[in-house]
Each structure stands twice: as structure tokens, then as C-alpha cells.
Amino acid sequence: MQKLPSTETSPSVSSLVSQIKAQDQDFEWYPTTEEILNAVKRDIDEMTNNYAIESNPSVLDCGAGDGRSLMYLTDGKRYAIEKAEPLVAAMDHSIFVIGAEFQQQILIDKSVDIVFCNPPYSEYSVWTAKIIRETKAGYAYFVIPERWESDRNIENALMLRNAEAKVIGSFDFLNAERQARAKVAIVKVQLASRGSNRRDCSADTDPFELWFDANFDIKTSEDKSYNENIDISPWKERLDQALIVGSDVVTALVSLYEHDMDLLVNNYKSLETLDPVLLTELAVSLRSVKEGLRTKISGLKNKYWLELFNNLNTITSKLTKSTREKLLNTLTSHTDVDFNVSNVYAVVIWVIKNANYYYDDQLVSIVERMVERANVTLYKSNQQIFRDEDWRYVRKPYNLCRFSLETRAILQHEGGLFISEWNWEKSKYNGLSERAYWFLVDILIVANNLGFDTTDNTRPMDFTWEANKSCEFYYRDHHTQKDMILMNVKAFMNGNLHIKFNQAFMCRLNVEFGRLKGWLKTAQEAAEEMDISVAEAADCFKTNFKLEPSNILKLGFQKAA
Structure with missing residues (x-):
């Protein structure tokens, strides 16, 4: 039996239930059990194997909870409708929330392959009928009370769409993570053509x-x-x-x-x-x-x-x-x-x-873009030796891991000065190549996210770039209220950039890079591997900028009533 996906940081069901109750946002969320999801997943896989639908179909979950059902059912595009904020906050980043209040959503223009819904028990009739009437999907799965067959709303919706409904399993929530005495059926509604080998997973009747x-x-x-x-x-x-x-x-x-x-x-x-x-x-x-x-x-x-x-x-x-x-x-x-x-x-x-x-991803990316032999220091625990041929074609060795960057970097593949016989092309970025310009802008953005405020300081366009000419970039130190040098950059006609970084910035960048790569679990470990003090490591650990849902006012929006 397939297991529900989880991570060490995923909140437990009991914890999430406590949160939604405390915030008066408990809208009858009873997480779908593994055995129910297994039954749905087996049916989806069977359709995939029979070429009825493409593999990894897009799925919309109406009343998605914390998104666990979506993570279980597909590796394709995942969409959710959910209004309980603690549950939305707990969702995986791969899930796109297309709506909050289900009754306010219009489903006629939502292009997905499959809809899944484990609706609030007290509103199952309204939810099920609305989805059947409005969805563009070719298939829908509902976890609803066994008495659904006598429900007039659902019957009318099925007739309106000329849809076929069948039960593919019967289950209960007696042993669920959040228990309930409800006995439910998994109802599969087919709105797509009945023929085989149909890859167009859309409904026959247009809900619009x-x-x-x-x-x-x-x-x-x-x-x-x-x-x-x-x-x-x-x-x-x-x-x-x-x-x-x-x-x-x-x-x-x-x-x-x-x-x-x-x-x-x-x-x-x-x-x-x-x-x-x-x-x-x-x-x-x-x-x-x-x-x-x-x-x-x-x-x-x-x-x-x-x-x-x-x-x-x-x-x-x-x-x-x-x-x-x-x-x-x-x-x-x-x-x-x-x-x-x-x-x-x-x-x-x-x-x-x-x-x-x-x-987080862009911090890792910016460091990996600077990985060349002269720029890398291995961790103390890394005993590997890399020869010249391991670095050929300006590529890092395939098994290079557990390393940090030096404060001095020679970059052969990030562009240097713009070489052109046309003055207007040279002047576009004041002499820099476009690749070099955006690379330097990206470094300033990553530095700002790490606490080195570059917002109102020097930018690449503040200089006239010439070969081997030193250009200094600054950040604002809010402790001393002084502008400090973040990096010194030289660009060359051969396409190279030579950069000398501020030591404190590079220390923070390296610690966060190691943490995000999973090489450094604690500040103590960072201190040991990178030969810095524990205090210095602690000052660098988990410093990359984060926004929280509670920070919505920082966006200039007032909270919705």
C-alpha cells in the first residue's frame, strides 16, 4: 500500500486540527484516509495504463485541506480550493491555490483532468452537484455518504451533464487520523467520452x-x-x-x-x-x-x-x-x-x-554558478581530491559536494565586457555584457536577502565599465549607519569577471548554502566544517529572507474581513 507523503516539518493532523479550531476555521476537515486514496489512485493508474488519460494528470481538490490528497494522487499539476488559512499554509509549494470559498468559485473555466473532493459532510450534496454541473474535467472522484444515490441534486446534475457515476469503494473514518462514524462511498463520475484510447481528458458537454x-x-x-x-x-x-x-x-x-x-x-x-x-x-x-x-x-x-x-x-x-x-x-x-x-x-x-x-533556490543557484576550481574550498570532512581534468570545460566535477566559496572568485562563464563594434550595444549596460550585468544584479538581490542592505546603494549601471577597472559595490550597515564595501568587481575583454567579496557576506552565503543543500544541520556543524567560531556560525544560520502569511500587511494590502 502506498503511503501518504510526509516530511519532518509537516504538521501533524492533531496539530492542524488544534490550529483551525483555535482560529475558528474548522470547516469539517476530515483528512482522506490512505485506503480511500489508494482506491482512487489505483483507478487513476488503471486509466493511465489503458491510455484513457495521460500519466501524471492535473488534479483539482475542492476542500483540499493541507494538500495531502493532491500530493498522493498525482505528480502532475496540483490545484486546490481551501479557505482554512492554517491548512493553506501547510500545503506543499507545488500546489496552486485557485480559490478560498468554494461556493464563490466558478468551475466552468478551470481546465484540469480530474477533480477530487472529500466535501464537508453536511454540505456534500451542494458541493457534489456544483462540481458535476460546472467542471470541465473528464473525471471526478467524490468521498461522500453512502446515501448519495437518493440525492435529487446529484441526480439532476448527472442528468444535466449526461454523466455516468459508479461506486469504486466503500469505507469509513473509524480508524482515521481524525475519527468520525461516517460511512462513505468513493463515487467516480465520468464526464468524458466512454471510448478507450482517449487522451483528451475533458468533459463531453461544455459547462460554459x-x-x-x-x-x-x-x-x-x-x-x-x-x-x-x-x-x-x-x-x-x-x-x-x-x-x-x-x-x-x-x-x-x-x-x-x-x-x-x-x-x-x-x-x-x-x-x-x-x-x-x-x-x-x-x-x-x-x-x-x-x-x-x-x-x-x-x-x-x-x-x-x-x-x-x-x-x-x-x-x-x-x-x-x-x-x-x-x-x-x-x-x-x-x-x-x-x-x-x-x-x-x-x-x-x-x-x-x-x-x-x-x-532559497536562487541562493543555491547563485553559489553553484560561481563554482570553479580556484573559487572552491572543501569542507574539513570532505577528503576528496579533484584533478585538473575533473574541472575541464569550466565544469564542476559530477561528485563535488560539501564545499564553500572563497572570498576571491574568478568567473570564466558569467560574461565580462561587451564586445561589439557598435557603440549603442556597448552603452546598453555601460560596457558590461548583458549576462554579466544581470549576474551582478542577482548577487545584490541575494545579498540584500541575507541582510546586507543594497537597496539604495551602487548598481551596475552606476559605473562605466572598462577592462581591469575596479568597481566597488556597497551595502548599508544599519548597526554602524555606514556604507560598507560588499564586493569589488573587475570585468575583462575575455569574458571573465574577477570579484573580491566582503568576508562577512561570503561567510553568511556559504553557511546558508550549506544548510540549504542539507550539508549543515546546525550552527555548531557549520563552525566545525568551515573553521569559523560558533558565534559567527550562529549569526549566519537561517538568515535568508522569509515572508510569512502573517506578513501580508507588508505587501501593502489590508487583511480581508
């Missing part, structure tokens, strides 16, 4: 079509194109005006979004009052109207999520170039999430958690 038909009574004929535009006043003026009245950024954006969405829907509903004959004469088809509304709803969400992301500078300014692009690409690829206050804060908490992961 059903939603449109239920909310709009427009009669047209002939399949012709139709285009409709909304006249929206200049964006910046509208946002500034909304902020003037006293709202924080989130409240202002949500208010504007709701206004624009109402305007959009009402404009389309006005078509109900027109004579079908007139619409036909105007070459307006129902299909084109539906597609027009679908596109505009998607575009409206995209616009507002991007504006929110533009206000996350407190987070993104602490990311290096590549990790900032990675995070923002992930964020902007999920702009089909409904734009409301609870979702905004759920997504921001997700951003905080993943930003912390990126802060």
Missing part, C-alpha cells in the same frame, strides 16, 4: 454552454461572427479614483472588477430584448455571442490579476531575474481564477510560500 443557456435567453439563427466591445474609461484614472475613496489595493481592484463584470454581463443580457429576426439580419449568431462572452470574461480576469501582480513588488524585488520570471510566468498562467477578495488573499499566500522556496 450550460451556464450561458441558464443565464441568457437569446434567440438567433445562422452561424455568423459577432463582435462586441465595452467602453471602459482609462484604467489608471479609475484605479486612482477607487484608491482615493479609502480602499486598499485589493478592495479597490475587486470593486472595479465586479463593476466591469456586471457591465459585461448586462450588455450581453440586453440582447435578450432584441427580436431574433433583427439579430439574424445583423448576422449575430448565438455561437459567436457565447464565444465572445467567454473570451471577454477570460480577458477581464487576466487584466485584473496582472494588475494585482504588478502590486507584489515587495516580493518580486527580492527575486533574481530568472526566478522572478519563473514565478510571474506561473502566476500569469493561472489568471482564470475568479477575481474576488478571498481568492486574492489565497493566491497571495500561495505567492508568499512559493517566493520563500524561490528565495
Whole structure:
């Protein structure tokens, strides 16, 4: 039997239950048992083996708890709807929270392969019927009371979607980590085509079509194109005006979004009052109207999520170039999430958690980019010897581990001066190559995250770069209130960079690098391996910048009510 994934730092169920009760956020969370998850996973694996779905399907868990079910069911993309903040905070960073309050979510535009739901026992009928009616997924699994078959809501939803439901197992929670006397069935609902070898894991009936038909009574004929535009006043003026009245950024954006969405829907509903004959004469088809509304709803969400992301500078300014692009690409690829206050804060908490992961990952990356033979010192416990051929082609040996960087670094692969016959290309980064420019910017960002405040100090563009010319970068020491040298950099025509780092900065960088790589478990161990004092090691240990969900006010947002 497969085991639930866990780590040494994962909170226990009892601990999480205590937290959600203490914060009055216990919304009937009863973690799905291993035997239930095993039954679902076996069914998913069987579909994979039969080529009904791709391996590692994307899964949305509605009422995801701490995300353990998602971690168990797939190695593919993981999405969650969950409103209990302690449970969201406990989720793995690979899980993207697309919503908080389940009833506020619109599922018709959430493109996933599978939906899983172990709903609140008292609301199982509403949750199950909503998912069946709205999901785009080809398959859904529900952990619901055995009496589900006599539930009229579920029956109607199944008929509406022409979906097939079957029980693949019956279980209880008597021996669960959080016990309950409920007896449940695992109900699999199939919305995709019944044929085999179907890799397109999407529902046969489009839930958007059903939603449109239920909310709009427009009669047209002939399949012709139709285009409709909304006249929206200049964006910046509208946002500034909304902020003037006293709202924080989130409240202002949500208010504007709701206004624009109402305007959009009402404009389309006005078509109900027109004579079908007139619409036909105007070459307006129902299909084109539906597609027009679908596109505009998607575009409206995209616009507002991007504006929110533009206000996350407190987070993104602490990311290096590549990790900032990675995070923002992930964020902007999920702009089909409904734009409301609870979702905004759920997504921001997700951003905080993943930003912390990126802060650590980019520190490791920046050190590994500087690994060349002349720059490395092995730990005392590392007895390996590496020869010249082990470092050929400016690559580190495949088995190099447990090392730190010297304060002097000669970098042959991070770019030096820009070599070009065109003056405008040389002047773009004041003589530096683009690669060297961004590498130095990244070092300043990592240094700032380690407590060496480079915010208002020298940047690469403050210098005119010439061969073998020394350029000094500073940081603000808030203890002495003086500017101190962080690093001295020389760039060369052969593409090399020579850097002399501040000793305290390099010590902190090396200790955190060793800790994040898992080589250093304690400050005492760091002191022994790197030949520094215990006090110095303790001052460096766990110093990389972290954001916590409780720090949401640092982002310039007020907490949602």
C-alpha cells in the first residue's frame, strides 16, 4: 500500500486540527484516509495504463485541506480550493491555490483532468452537484455518504451533464487520523467520452454552454461572427479614483472588477430584448455571442490579476531575474481564477510560500554558478581530491559536494565586457555584457536577502565599465549607519569577471548554502566544517529572507474581513 507523503516539518493532523479550531476555521476537515486514496489512485493508474488519460494528470481538490490528497494522487499539476488559512499554509509549494470559498468559485473555466473532493459532510450534496454541473474535467472522484444515490441534486446534475457515476469503494473514518462514524462511498463520475484510447481528458458537454443557456435567453439563427466591445474609461484614472475613496489595493481592484463584470454581463443580457429576426439580419449568431462572452470574461480576469501582480513588488524585488520570471510566468498562467477578495488573499499566500522556496533556490543557484576550481574550498570532512581534468570545460566535477566559496572568485562563464563594434550595444549596460550585468544584479538581490542592505546603494549601471577597472559595490550597515564595501568587481575583454567579496557576506552565503543543500544541520556543524567560531556560525544560520502569511500587511494590502 502506498503511503501518504510526509516530511519532518509537516504538521501533524492533531496539530492542524488544534490550529483551525483555535482560529475558528474548522470547516469539517476530515483528512482522506490512505485506503480511500489508494482506491482512487489505483483507478487513476488503471486509466493511465489503458491510455484513457495521460500519466501524471492535473488534479483539482475542492476542500483540499493541507494538500495531502493532491500530493498522493498525482505528480502532475496540483490545484486546490481551501479557505482554512492554517491548512493553506501547510500545503506543499507545488500546489496552486485557485480559490478560498468554494461556493464563490466558478468551475466552468478551470481546465484540469480530474477533480477530487472529500466535501464537508453536511454540505456534500451542494458541493457534489456544483462540481458535476460546472467542471470541465473528464473525471471526478467524490468521498461522500453512502446515501448519495437518493440525492435529487446529484441526480439532476448527472442528468444535466449526461454523466455516468459508479461506486469504486466503500469505507469509513473509524480508524482515521481524525475519527468520525461516517460511512462513505468513493463515487467516480465520468464526464468524458466512454471510448478507450482517449487522451483528451475533458468533459463531453461544455459547462460554459450550460451556464450561458441558464443565464441568457437569446434567440438567433445562422452561424455568423459577432463582435462586441465595452467602453471602459482609462484604467489608471479609475484605479486612482477607487484608491482615493479609502480602499486598499485589493478592495479597490475587486470593486472595479465586479463593476466591469456586471457591465459585461448586462450588455450581453440586453440582447435578450432584441427580436431574433433583427439579430439574424445583423448576422449575430448565438455561437459567436457565447464565444465572445467567454473570451471577454477570460480577458477581464487576466487584466485584473496582472494588475494585482504588478502590486507584489515587495516580493518580486527580492527575486533574481530568472526566478522572478519563473514565478510571474506561473502566476500569469493561472489568471482564470475568479477575481474576488478571498481568492486574492489565497493566491497571495500561495505567492508568499512559493517566493520563500524561490528565495532559497536562487541562493543555491547563485553559489553553484560561481563554482570553479580556484573559487572552491572543501569542507574539513570532505577528503576528496579533484584533478585538473575533473574541472575541464569550466565544469564542476559530477561528485563535488560539501564545499564553500572563497572570498576571491574568478568567473570564466558569467560574461565580462561587451564586445561589439557598435557603440549603442556597448552603452546598453555601460560596457558590461548583458549576462554579466544581470549576474551582478542577482548577487545584490541575494545579498540584500541575507541582510546586507543594497537597496539604495551602487548598481551596475552606476559605473562605466572598462577592462581591469575596479568597481566597488556597497551595502548599508544599519548597526554602524555606514556604507560598507560588499564586493569589488573587475570585468575583462575575455569574458571573465574577477570579484573580491566582503568576508562577512561570503561567510553568511556559504553557511546558508550549506544548510540549504542539507550539508549543515546546525550552527555548531557549520563552525566545525568551515573553521569559523560558533558565534559567527550562529549569526549566519537561517538568515535568508522569509515572508510569512502573517506578513501580508507588508505587501501593502489590508487583511480581508
